[in-house]
Amino acid sequence: MWRRVASLSRTISSSSSRSLSRNQAAFGLSIRESYATEISKPEEGVLPPKEKAPFITFVLGGPGSGKGTQCEKIVETFGLTHLSAGDLLRREIAMHTKNGAMILNLIKDGKIVPSEVTVKLLQKELESSNSSKFLIDGFPRTEENRVAFERIVGADPDVVLFFDCPEEEMVKRVLNRNQGRVDDNITTMKKRLKIFEALNRPVIDYYKNKGKLYTINAIGTVDDIFKQVLPIFTPFQEQLKQSRHAM
Ligand SMILES: Nc1ncnc2c1ncn2[C@@H]1O[C@H](COP(=O)(O)OP(=O)(O)OP(=O)(O)O)[C@@H](O)[C@H]1O
Ligand SMILES: O=c1ccn([C@@H]2O[C@H](COP(=O)(O)O)[C@@H](O)[C@H]2O)c(=O)[nH]1
Numbered sequence: 001m002w003r004r005v006a007s008l009s010r011t012i013s014s015s016s017s018r019s020l021s022r023n024q025a026a027f028g029l030s031i032r033e034s035y036a037t038e039i040s041k042p043e044e045g046v047l048p049p050k051e052k053a054p055f056i057t058f059v060l061g062g063p064g065s066g067k068g069t070q071c072e073k074i075v076e077t078f079g080l081t082h083l084s085a086g087d088l089l090r091r092e093i094a095m096h097t098k099n100g101a102m103i104l105n106l107i108k109d110g111k112i113v114p115s116e117v118t119v120k121l122l123q124k125e126l127e128s129s130n131s132s133k134f135l136i137d138g139f140p141r142t143e144e145n146r147v148a149f150e151r152i153v154g155a156d157p158d159v160v161l162f163f164d165c166p167e168e169e170m171v172k173r174v175l176n177r178n179q180g181r182v183d184d185n186i187t188t189m190k191k192r193l194k195i196f197e198a199l200n201r202p203v204i205d206y207y208k209n210k211g212k213l214y215t216i217n218a219i220g221t222v223d224d225i226f227k228q229v230l231p232i233f234t235p236f237q238e239q240l241k242q243s244r245h246a247m
């Protein structure tokens, strides 16, 4: 992905060029470096810079399917950095930012926040992090989210986890969660479930067709479920050990 963008850099428009520089800034690749790699000959004896991409896992599943709970365990075991899209949005509400009130109204109603807002929040976290391996929890919620992330951040996930949980179990878990969330009530929960089926399913299907989807049966104890998650990351262990990985 990164190499393809960089190699097109001579012909891209100024707006693409801006997004290229954003992508590169995020992962330590300057425009000058990308030209050095792709277009001009590197000086003798100077190694061309390695192009690096972050390791990204998207974590999908209905409301209350256990995404956040399993993310904690993945972080403990594999050291990925956890970015929960919902938590980032809730932080905007708590900080009374300019989008805070709008986000609160949408979350109360179980609706999806405009892609631009969520992707910018994720992008800021990705850019400012020293990590290069991320668990992006509860995102993308819609096909539009997915396309916006690809366009703005310029990255594709390496792994997509889907926690598959029956609705009755998700309702039970959410109503017992007790964390004071404005959307943890039966009225909003019904709306969230409908939105999940209508808008998130197509994203799940998209990654299934791309061969990136790992479906996990989300019924059982937290440890039983994590036993299904562990082997998914085993093939990536070498990549995850390094602080950054090359394309
Ligand atoms: N395997 C499990 N069995 C029973 N309860 C669970 C299990 N996993 C998580 N829970 C509980 O269910 C509730 C929802 O879990 P969690 O917050 O991880 O779900 P989530 O998918 O992140 O939900 P949301 O999309 O609403 O953020 C929490 O109270 C959590 O402690
Ligand atoms: O990408 C996202 C993620 C979340 N939302 C909104 O937040 C709530 C809660 O999200 P959780 O992942 O369950 O914490 C969700 O129902 C949406 O209203 C969003 O719009 N976009």
Ligand SMILES: [Mg+2]
Binding pocket: 067, 068, 084, 086, 138
């Ligand atoms: Mg969660």
